[in-house]
Amino acid sequence: MKHSGYWHGEYRKEPLLIARIIVCVLALLFWTESTPGFVAAEPPALPLASSVANGDTVYIARDYAFTGPDQIPAGWISVKLINQGEDLHQLQFIKLPDGKTAEDFAAAMTANHTRLPAGIERRGGPNSVIPGEQGMATVHLDEGQYVVICGIPDRRGVPHVALGMLKALRVTPGLAKKSDPPHGDITITEADFSFRLSAPIPAGRRTIRVVNTGSQAHEVVVVQLAPRATVDAFLDAFQPGVATLPAGQPVGGMVGLEPGGEGFFTIDFVRGQYGLICFLPDLVQRAPHFTRGMLLDVTVN
Numbered sequence: 107m108k109h110s111g112y113w114h115g116e117y118r119k120e121p122l123l124i125a126r127i128i129v130c131v132l133a134l135l136f137w138t139e140s141t142p143g144f145v146a147a148e149p150p151a152l153p154l155a156s157s158v159a160n161g162d163t164v165y166i167a168r169d170y171a172f173t174g175p176d177q178i179p180a181g182w183i184s185v186k187l188i189n190q191g192e193d194l195h196q197l198q199f200i201k202l203p204d205g206k207t208a209e210d211f212a213a214a215m216t217a218n219h220t221r222l223p224a225g226i227e228r229r230g231g232p233n234s235v236i237p238g239e240q241g242m243a244t245v246h247l248d249e250g251q252y253v254v255i256c257g258i259p260d261r262r263g264v265p266h267v268a269l270g271m272l273k274a275l276r277v278t279p280g281l282a283k284k285s286d287p288p289h290g291d292i293t294i295t296e297a298d299f300s301f302r303l304s305a306p307i308p309a310g311r312r313t314i315r316v317v318n319t320g321s322q323a324h325e326v327v328v329v330q331l332a333p334r335a336t337v338d339a340f341l342d343a344f345q346p347g348v349a350t351l352p353a354g355q356p357v358g359g360m361v362g363l364e365p366g367g368e369g370f371f372t373i374d375f376v377r378g379q380y381g382l383i384c385f386l387p388d389l390v391q392r393a394p395h396f397t398r399g400m401l402l403d404v405t406v407n
């Protein structure tokens with residue numbers, strides 16, 4: 107395996123990878139010393155944003171706010187994220203511990219920027235949608251208090267959640283009709299620290315099931331690569347706040363899921379090269395998971 111070298115410490119001999127780790131640690135540790143206080147202002151009401159079209163729950167991302175529903179019934183929820191901003195965005199559902207509110211979450215973040223508050227659970231959502239595009243994911247939400255956030259950093263490395271991309275959500279008791287998960291064409295299995303595909307991905311519109319069998323939260327960022335580019339080349343050129351690179355661009359995926367979590371995302375795949383990347387930081391070492399092998403080159407035929 108091409109990337110197995112990372113496991114054996116060979117990365118210490120690779121200056122590019124070290125530079126990459128430094129960039130990503132700075133950018134993606136989520137909460138940095140420079141993170142400003144919370145600005146959780148509600149954006150102006152947009153009638154379209156809270157509508158539910160074709161059974162999908164629709165959220166709109168802008169720089170830097172979400173508009174979308176305040177309440178969703180429990181069950182399997184298909185979420186469409188429309189990016190009307192000029193920056194890359196994601197939507198992460200976070201379930202709050204019993205008795206905690208969105209205000210508590212914001213206050214905890216203001217008090218300590220270095221990590222997400224204790225007891226929260228990442229419940230997935232559509233990942234890495236470039237400006238002008240849409241992302242689609244289906245996740246299971248049970249009843250409770252949630253926040254939706256964007257954890258992607260801007261050019262200064264400040265996560266968008268600290269710039270206002272935080273919205274309270276209440277998941278209400280489910281409808282009488284039980285909702286079923288969608289059919290997944292292919293499964294991506296997340297582990298500490300790898301991705302495994304159940305089968306090759308054929309070109310076309312595919313719904314990908316994601317299961318986290320690891321002991322930490324993981325995510326999938328899908329990047330469509332330029333001809334002959336690799337996921338390594340994409341990461342070598344990666345900079346926070348720059349969505350589209352000559353080596354490729356993100357086209358979706360699944361944001362963080364806790365161990366045992368499951369979700370689905372849908373992408374229109376075309377023939378060519380793709381990469382899967384997990385940017386979430388290790389719980390102990392704080393280095394992004396891709397530096398420990400959580401990246402994969404994928405050919406779509």
Ligand SMILES: [Cu+2]
Pocket residue numbers: 299323324325384385386395400
């Ligand atoms: Cu991971």
